[in-house]
Amino acid sequence: MQQNTAPDISALDSQHDRLTIILHWATALLVVVQFLLAEFWGFFPRPTRHLMIVSHMSFGLILAAVLVLRLFWRMRPGRTHFDDGDGYMSRIAKMMHHLLYVLLAAEIPLGFFTRWTDNQALSFFGLTIPSPFGAFSKATGYYTDQVHDFVAWGIIILAGLHAAAALFHHYVLKDGVLRRMLPERG
Template sequence: MTTESTSTVKQVTRIAAGDDRTVYDHVSITLHWLTAALVLTQFVLALTWDGFARPTHRLMVAAHMSFGIVLAAVIVFRIAWRAIPGHQTVPAVSGWTDVASRAVHYLLYAMLAAEAVLGFMLRWGGNESMNFFGLLMAPPFAPFSKATEHLIEELHEANGWAIVLLAGAHAAAALYHHYVLRDPVLSRMLPSAGKH
């Protein structure tokens, strides 16, 4: 492999891993791993609840709604935290690598926000209350048609799979950096790496 192609591979994996060559603060690290845990939990719940009978099935659906609301709040807090002066990341590269690296993060944020909105629309559009750990939130608008409800359900499912695939690529790139390139991309996002 030539030096130029090796450099390109490193740039591509840095983009996928979201590497901006900074040390993250403890709050950012905690929010990152909380987001990852919630995304994985949401995916596993949705993927497996059809294999369970009531009342377990209903409890899993209720947990999915509750954790979805928590995930939406975490995403809002992450964005707000990054917007506070002193919490922005400073890229070590410029040009397309920097733009693409940021795009991976922004795309994940946008997809997660869209997933939350679609989840609310799906539940309320079907004339059902949202459930937040037992607190019921009644629909604020009239039910959708069955065709619209079905479309939203398909979008919610497709976007969920896309989030998991993109997050998986993000994780794979970080592992590649850690075990193959042996740079600090992954280790900087571990709890022990955070700055105060």
């Protein structure tokens, strides 16, 4: 007897809890803001560029806090987990989510080390956080910055694919997956 592995459509119409939705969209917004700040600060004069760099560091620290809270919230007992079946699309979605978490978790300390290996203090809205390490060579700073940039591009590409997949689910499959992460209409 063959077992049906298709997801239950009524389960697809249910929703994540409010905090999960808030943390998801806060993460998405912070990732996009971080990426745009880093990609465009080179086009601005010194005072504006400095403000964009300080904002990038500050929002990076906020992203770190959001990510930690999100991971703790995601792993809490009693959390709603949606069963989308065990097909290849579900496995790809799970792999993409895990890879995004891994890349985000790697990018945050890379951001710290990028600043510190450039022999500069980290800044959180003007509050400086000096490096707990000694001085680094320019080569080390350059290498760390390159890895930080590479991981950032990986995150933004995967996030774009994630968004495209959500839109595909919503407009083509019409299966309610995107509605899980949208705030309730009141």
